[in-house]
Amino acid sequence: MADGEEFVINGQKIWTTLAQDATHMFVLARTDKAAKKQAGISFLLVDLASPGVRVRPIRDLAGHEEFNEVFFDAVRVPRENLVGGLNEGWNIAKALLGFERIHIGSPKMPQYALGILTRVAGLRGLQADPAWQERYTALRMEIEDLADTYARFVEIVKRGEPLPPEVSMLKILATELFQRIADLIIETAGEAAQLHGAIELGGGRVDVLAPFYKAKPATIYGGSNEIQRNILAKNVLHLPG
Numbered sequence: 001m002a003d004g005e006e007f008v009i010n011g012q013k014i015w016t017t018l019a020q021d022a023t024h025m026f027v028l029a030r031t032d033k034a035a036k037k038q039a040g041i042s043f044l045l046v047d048l049a050s051p052g053v054r055v056r057p058i059r060d061l062a063g064h065e066e067f068n069e070v071f072f073d074a075v076r077v078p079r080e081n082l083v084g085g086l087n088e089g090w091n092i093a094k095a096l097l098g099f100e101r102i103h104i105g106s107p108k109m110p111q112y113a114l115g116i117l118t119r120v121a122g123l124r125g126l127q128a129d130p131a132w133q134e135r136y137t138a139l140r141m142e143i144e145d146l147a148d149t150y151a152r153f154v155e156i157v158k159r160g161e162p163l164p165p166e167v168s169m170l171k172i173l174a175t176e177l178f179q180r181i182a183d184l185i186i187e188t189a190g191e192a193a194q195l196h197g198a199i200e201l202g203g204g205r206v207d208v209l210a211p212f213y214k215a216k217p218a219t220i221y222g223g224s225n226e227i228q229r230n231i232l233a234k235n236v237l238h239l240p241g
């Protein structure tokens with residue numbers, strides 16, 4: 001709600017990563033109640049030290065407190081903290097989400113998981129097993145494919161062009177590959193995968209579940225993969241809704 005030279009925010013936002021360490025946060029706030037859906041929303045930069053802001057950490061399945069619920073109780077935000085035009089915040093949000101998806105679509109996380117897979121297989125003496133090798137090689141080749149696809153999108157960013165909706169495909173490819181590698185780590189570790197944290201395995205120490213805990217949420221944040229598939233169906237394949 002606009003009140004003179006300030007906006008006044010009331011409400012709550014769940015799942016804000018690292019809000020406990022942040023000084024500011026972006027908020028998409030409804031500034032026109034009569035407008036429908038994504039219209040009538042403004043993009044505001046909020047100082048988290050403002051009176052009326054409360055940050056409540058949420059503990060995840062792995063026991064970490066990395067994301068938070070943020071409450072806004074009559075928080076006053078100066079008009080100069082409006083980013084872009086009034087009621088035009090969704091366009092900025094869409095551009096930001098494109099960048100988030102290319103960031104999540106990097107081959108880095110699958111490569112990290114493959115490193116742990118290689119180590120777990122080595123500790124369990126499975127690296128010479130032909131059946132395991134076949135699955136490992138297939139995943140490794142998928143990472144190469146992902147790296148090529150990622151490079152294509154990076155070129156678009158380097159040319160200063162807007163990211164096309166196809167970037168949703170990159171997010172799906174990267175996160176589902178990451179998850180499949182995390183699943184194979186668990187299978188490769190056998191019974192040891194029931195244990196939380198760094199464990200002894202075949203004479204070495206390794207955290208078998210760490211990639212699994214990171215991979216599952218990656219299919220959700222940045223927009224869930226179901227929503228990414230909807231975007232591809234509508235904006236890339238132009239299928240009837």
Ligand SMILES: Cc1cc2nc3c(=O)[nH]c(=O)nc-3n(C[C@H](O)[C@H](O)[C@H](O)COP(=O)(O)OP(=O)(O)OC[C@H]3O[C@@H](n4cnc5c(N)ncnc54)[C@H](O)[C@@H]3O)c2cc1C
Nearest residue numbers: 014015016017018067217220221222223224225226227230
């Ligand atoms: C670890 C983590 C960190 C996060 N960090 C941030 C952050 O920093 N900032 C932030 O703003 N958000 C953050 N989020 C929130 C994240 O973006 C949302 O959780 C995600 O977009 C899904 O939205 P939702 O939770 O409202 O699920 P919902 O929309 O309630 O969806 C629930 C389920 O229904 C499915 N679904 C919903 N609608 C459709 C549809 N139309 N068609 C098909 N399936 C559908 C979804 O795919 C999902 O499986 C984070 C989430 C996680 C898990």
